[in-house]
Amino acid sequence: MPARGSTGRLRAANAIWLALAGLLLVLGVVASQAGPPGRVALYGGMICAGGTALGGLSCMVLPFMQVLNRYLLALGAGIMLAAVAFSLLGPALALVPGSAFPVVPALIAGALALLVLDWCISNAWRHGGRDDTSAAGMLLLAVTLTLHNLPEGLAIGFAALSPVRDDVLAWGIAAQNVPEGYLVGYALMRAGFARATAVAAAIASGLVEPLAAVTATHWVLSEMALAAALACAAGAMLAALMALVMPAIAWQDVTHRRWLAGAVCLGFALLLALDAGLS
Incomplete structure (x- = not known):
């Protein structure tokens, strides 16, 4: 008779494969029905999904290395900071020239929404212990990172509705x-x-x-509402960086801290250069 843990993992594994098949099916239907803004959003969203898939596939060949992972996260954090500034907040402010409304309130609202979501997930996780390495604990980590992708996808969709197409964000x-x-991949x-x-x-x-991303393009938004949506997505992404990514790259060793700070700056500079090159 199989152990309870093995049975639970088997059910979870079946659910993962069913979820993947379901998502691919829905994505195929959505792609066939998408209009011009939806196709732009779908293109950007698939670029983002490709990055996640590439990271997952690397688990097949790379052992988990904490040092390497922290430096990759630091580089990614710098890239995301630049994307928030130049691809979300910049276009949002351009839509409402001469005014910080509704950009600033929406930025704060988006950050608060993400922090509340993170608090709810952390509260649920704490019942099993935040350092829980069981299948349930690792699945919850995967769910947390999946939910973190939602505001990023919405940001891609809102950016596709803006007058200027910007692939830098994607x-x-x-x-x-x-x-x-x-x-x-490593958690599972x-x-x-x-x-x-x-x-x-x-x-x-x-x-x-x-x-x-495609779902966001179906929302009918005025210029002010679109500016608010872009700023809200930017706030959620900033809060995710501060609450989820930055703590993951924190290091007590001073030398590593300096190099990690340099990796963040390098990531910011890389996206700035990419943005300038594509402008």
Whole structure:
């Protein structure tokens, strides 16, 4: 008779594969029905999902290395900071020239919404212990990272509605998603799941983004409402960086702290250069 833990993992693995198949099916239907803004959003969302998938696939060949993962996250954090500034807040302010309304209130609202979501998830996790390495604990980590992809997907969709198409945001999110996909895959492998199932979970977590991006393009928004939506997405992404990514790269060693700070700055500079090159 199989152990209870093994049975639970088998059910969870089946659910992961079913979720991946369902997401791919829904994505195919959405892609066939998408209009011009939806196709732009879908393209950007798939770039983001590709970064997550690449990170997940790396679990097949790379062992988990804490040092490497922190540096990848630091580089991704710098890229995301630049993407928030130049691809979300910049266009949002351009839509309402000469005014900080509704950009500032929406930025704060988006950050608060993400922090409340993180608090709810952390509260649920704390019942099993935040350092829980069981299948349930690792699955919750994967769910947390998946939910973190929602505001990024919405940001891609809102950006597709803005007058200027900007692929820099999508590439910036994709770069930051590589270590996240790696974390999802590693978390499930650590919980005892097969490598293929761990990769499937990472790919599924990334497919949330193109679906959210296309969904956002179906909302009819005025220029002011679009500015608020972009700022809200920017606030959520900033809060995610501060609450989820930055603590993951924190290091007590002073030398590593300096190099990690340099990696954040390098990521910011890379996206700034990419933005200038594509402008």
